[in-house]
Amino acid sequence: MSITRRAIGAGLAAAALAPLSRHAAAAQPPATAQAPAYFRYRVGDMQVTAINDGMAYRSLDGFVPNAPPGALQQAMADNFLPADRFPVTFTTLVVNTGGKLVLIDTGNGDLGAPTSGTWMTNFRAAGFDPANVDVLLFSHFHGDHINGARLKDGTARFPQAEIMVPAAEWDFWTSDDKRASAPDRLKGTFDNVRRVFGPVAANVTRYDWDKEVLPGITSIRADGHTPGHTCFALVSGTGKLMVMSDTTNNTQIFARNPDWSAVFDQDADTARATRRRMLDLAATERMQVSFYHAPFPATGHIVRAGNGYDLVPLMWTPAT
């Protein structure tokens, strides 16, 4: 065994050297927090800022019901992800179109996992003020996307903002008939939609698919994950960004295995077809993409790889 191999082995004795220094790092206890989790990039004349809302962890058991036995565990290992839990990270977007400040989804608010809930801190660290938000543009109605709009105690966090929602999503989750016929596991989502949007239902703007819903922002049909799940194409000058929303969960696992269905996909077959269509489109067009659940900063480009796809992360640069 070489010295190098031995050096990185388990047995390095850590006490060989005499103290060298007059300063003890122990006097400065290590901080543990990362830098504020925002990341800026440009799409033509638009400025996009990714705002992270922390993490939640799910058991691997049953997380991907249609993956072959052991395959999820292997994919986790291949990507140096935890062996015992699936990290789900949350990244919303702030889009400054030049004329409007638009939030695409709003994070968990105060109703997420204890390891989430950092959205407002990161939003303010990026220099934004909730009072200046013009539009809340929602991709779909799962709690981790909408709960940031209204706190547990009922407070609206962006009371001045226009609220724009996918018409198909609205029609489904606000229907008493759909709630009555839905499986029990979905009833909480129906109720939460009423909690968040009930007080402002009369003022909500419902948008259709394949429309320019705001200047330079077009809604793209991407149902399956939920009945009204929507992606957004941002186009400005030569800049293009496809906001992939929940087309995949963590791209490291689900872009490479696009036929795998996470438990969150309400209509797994439709979601699978949508996933392949959107990933293929992104690869063909070489468009920049963002994903709500990709590792922060959750943006890059899609390339084909094997029977699936990979996300090539955008290279970090100091300024946009």
Next chain:
Amino acid sequence: MSITRRAIGAGLAAAALAPLSRHAAAAQPPATAQAPAYFRYRVGDMQVTAINDGMAYRSLDGFVPNAPPGALQQAMADNFLPADRFPVTFTTLVVNTGGKLVLIDTGNGDLGAPTSGTWMTNFRAAGFDPANVDVLLFSHFHGDHINGARLKDGTARFPQAEIMVPAAEWDFWTSDDKRASAPDRLKGTFDNVRRVFGPVAANVTRYDWDKEVLPGITSIRADGHTPGHTCFALVSGTGKLMVMSDTTNNTQIFARNPDWSAVFDQDADTARATRRRMLDLAATERMQVSFYHAPFPATGHIVRAGNGYDLVPLMWTPAT
């Protein structure tokens, strides 16, 4: 052509909608700076903080003399990197061993490109104070690694710190004979080494390879890039990190193409053998790695890919 394809095409008219909002984002001009560029992770009981020092840009012409014609350009396109220039990013490490605060390399100081020089701002943003640094541990003597130790006007930035340098690097760059026989393009490096280290030459600690130079930190021979170029194995408990220094420049290009030699490699053949040896070791051992010139935060794991390797970036998490 589908509506989706049309929507992301060049022709979206951006004026279709009436103004929706009472707030003009134009009142809040977009900030352009990213969050402070530090990133923390743990290696067993050690805490590592990556500190970025910005970027420099090189012409693609002649940057990889032994790449087939057009191949570098293709690799840049495959990784969605610029078509016209090579971005070189700089990331140093702060290692809190529990007993000592160690810097591994020091960045460009005030002698780098205008798009670099942000090291001290990021270091302070991460909560560190230059007065508390115990050790400067250098991998090699290129200016982007050592100039942060002494400003242009001669000021030492870490006057309290022990300075540790590779013996082979010291012997080469401080030799009058080596300078006399070196090609002209290297003479500036000889002179800069004297500028940085001359005033403290009597107090510099020269270390050998394959030694535990500080508790838990072992020097690994990795010459070729320069005569004394060194990697470092950090081991604490079950945590292991291989600090790859300049074993590759940008991993997106040079891990996948390990036989390509950037112009900075002084002995290209030796550097190529070192690169393959170190990348193979990292892949086999599944060790976490860091690279000085990988995209920030410049850490992850190495996997085999085609005739070369890929860096799988470490997943961002809110806290270490």
